[in-house]
Amino acid sequence: MYRWIFDHAITRTDPENAHEAVVEACRIAGASRAPLALAHALFDWRDTSLTAHETFLPRRLKGRLGMAAGFDKNAVAIKALCALGFGFVEIGTVTPRPQPGNPRPRLWRLPQTREVRNQMGFNNDGVHVVAERLRQLRRSRDGRALIVGANIGKNKLTANEDAPRDYEICARTLARYVDFLVINVSSPNTPGLRDLQSVESLEQIARATIRAAREGAGRQVPVFIKIAPDLADDAVIATAALVNTLDLAGVVATNTTINHDYGSGGVSGPRLKERALEIIRMLRRELDDHRTIIGVGGITSIEDAYDFMEAGADLLEALTAFIYNGPAWPGRINRALAEWSCAE
Numbered sequence: 001m002y003r004w005i006f007d008h009a010i011t012r013t014d015p016e017n018a019h020e021a022v023v024e025a026c027r028i029a030g031a032s033r034a035p036l037a038l039a040h041a042l043f044d045w046r047d048t049s050l051t052a053h054e055t056f057l058p059r060r061l062k063g064r065l066g067m068a069a070g071f072d073k074n075a076v077a078i079k080a081l082c083a084l085g086f087g088f089v090e091i092g093t094v095t096p097r098p099q100p101g102n103p104r105p106r107l108w109r110l111p112q113t114r115e116v117r118n119q120m121g122f123n124n125d126g127v128h129v130v131a132e133r134l135r136q137l138r139r140s141r142d143g144r145a146l147i148v149g150a151n152i153g154k155n156k157l158t159a160n161e162d163a164p165r166d167y168e169i170c171a172r173t174l175a176r177y178v179d180f181l182v183i184n185v186s187s188p189n190t191p192g193l194r195d196l197q198s199v200e201s202l203e204q205i206a207r208a209t210i211r212a213a214r215e216g217a218g219r220q221v222p223v224f225i226k227i228a229p230d231l232a233d234d235a236v237i238a239t240a241a242l243v244n245t246l247d248l249a250g251v252v253a254t255n256t257t258i259n260h261d262y263g264s265g266g267v268s269g270p271r272l273k274e275r276a277l278e279i280i281r282m283l284r285r286e287l288d289d290h291r292t293i294i295g296v297g298g299i300t301s302i303e304d305a306y307d308f309m310e311a312g313a314d315l316l317e318a319l320t321a322f323i324y325n326g327p328a329w330p331g332r333i334n335r336a337l338a339e340w341s342c343a344e
Contacts, residue, residue: 002326007111015107015116019071026077039083043331048087048338055315056222056249056292057179061147063087063334064341065305068296068317069151069182069226073124075133082146085331090252090317091130092151093184096169098126099155102189106265114300114324115269117262119189122153127173134177149180151226152209153187160192160201164208171209171223175216183209186228186255188266194228199238206246222249222292229254229275229297236279240286250292252317253279268320273298277311284312300325302336309340 010018029035048063055061066088067081075091082089101123108117124130130150137143152170154163171181183205185196196202202225213221225248227239243251254276256266276297283293295313299305300321308316316337322329 002328003324006324006326011109011111014105015109016104019107023072023077026072026080029083030077030079036079036083039080039327043328044083044085045331046335046338048085048331048334050087050341056290057147059147060145061087061315063330064309064314064337065299065316065318065330065333066090066147066149066294067322067330068319069093069149069184070118070120071319071322075130075137075148078137078146078148079143081330084327085329085334087315087334088147088149088179090149090151090182092124092182093122093153093187094124094127094130094150094170094174095122095153095155096127096158096166097155098129099123108262108265109323110262110267110269111324113269113271114320115267115271116320116323117260117265117267118256119265121156121189122187127152127170131173131177134174138177147179148177149182149224150174150178151182151184153184153190154193154196156190160195163196163201164204167205168208168212171221172212172216175213175221176218178221180222180224180249181209181213182224182226182252184226184255186226186231188228188256188258189264197228197231197235197239199235199242202239203242203246206242206248210246210248224249224252224292224294226252226255227279229257229272229279230259231279233282236282237286240283243291244286244288248291250287250294250314251283252294252296253283253313254297268297270298270300273300273304273307277307280308280311280313299333302333305333305337306340309337
């Protein structure tokens with residue numbers, strides 16, 4: 001039913017307007033118990049949770065598949081997304097100051113390949129507004145039970161040599177409200193950002209983030225690095241070595257790719273899968289055993305999810321497949337992954 005609606009109605013709408021409408025619907029639904037209870041009953045009706053010893057987290061995670069960064073940039077849809085069956089939500093990317101992002105149009109569907117191209121440019125409400133929303137979320141018992149990560153980045157106008165300061169501000173402000181942080185230096189839509197993937201630059205940013213997160217939360221906050229699928233193999237290996245050296249939680253692999261013929265922006269969807277799997281296998285060989293890999297990029301089916309887990313991912317994230325497959329998709333994947341875990 002959803003596939004028919006998507007192909008015959010949703011594809012006729014402006015992609016960004018449709019996205020904003022869905023996020024707003026999630027926000028409204030999350031403000032009331034009745035729609036959340038209905039969503040749980042329809043889409044999240046089975047316990048797919050993992051115990052604390054199965055993940056990097058000190059508490060229960062309700063499923064291996066989470067919502068990737070980019071959908072809920074401003075922390076307004078967390079409750080509804082978890083009610084639809086996502087095990088956790090990574091919000092953002094969040095920057096110190098609010099910014100509008102790149103000019104429209106900046107989001108395109110590629111229905112023939114079930115992919116999406118975007119050049120959003122870190123449009124968000126800024127770290128202080130997002131932090132206040134997370135503070136409100138954590139005031140309730142139900143809100144405190146949800147697993148939330150924050151993807152953080154630098155403002156467009158911040159020079160690369162000053163980038164560590166931006167990540168430090170975001171980490172210190174958000175750390176007390178989130179379960180983990182993700183350093184984003186791999187988006188193709190902020191000029192010069194991917195230059196920060198060099199180990200020298202990344203080390204400065206990571207050290208600043210770790211220090212600021214500890215100061216902000218009064219505890220050790222797990223910190224991840226998100227890498228691009230276009231990163232060369234030797235750079236992936238160097239990043240893994242940095243993660244081990246700095247005692248980071250792990251790696252989110254991978255972001256969108258610039259390896260396409262559509263012009264500017266990054267593409268997400270099925271074309272990412274094979275490269276993402278290569279990178280995950282590489283990371284699994286190079287990382288210490290207790291480091292976590294969050295696999296993302298091209299997960300469309302249950303079989304894709306199995307492939308990522310077998311390659312060495314501990315957890316998964318998705319966004320594009322949610323757009324094309326609808327609200328029942330995350331719960332279906334998490335139920336299948338729970339069965340896979342039992343079989344293992």
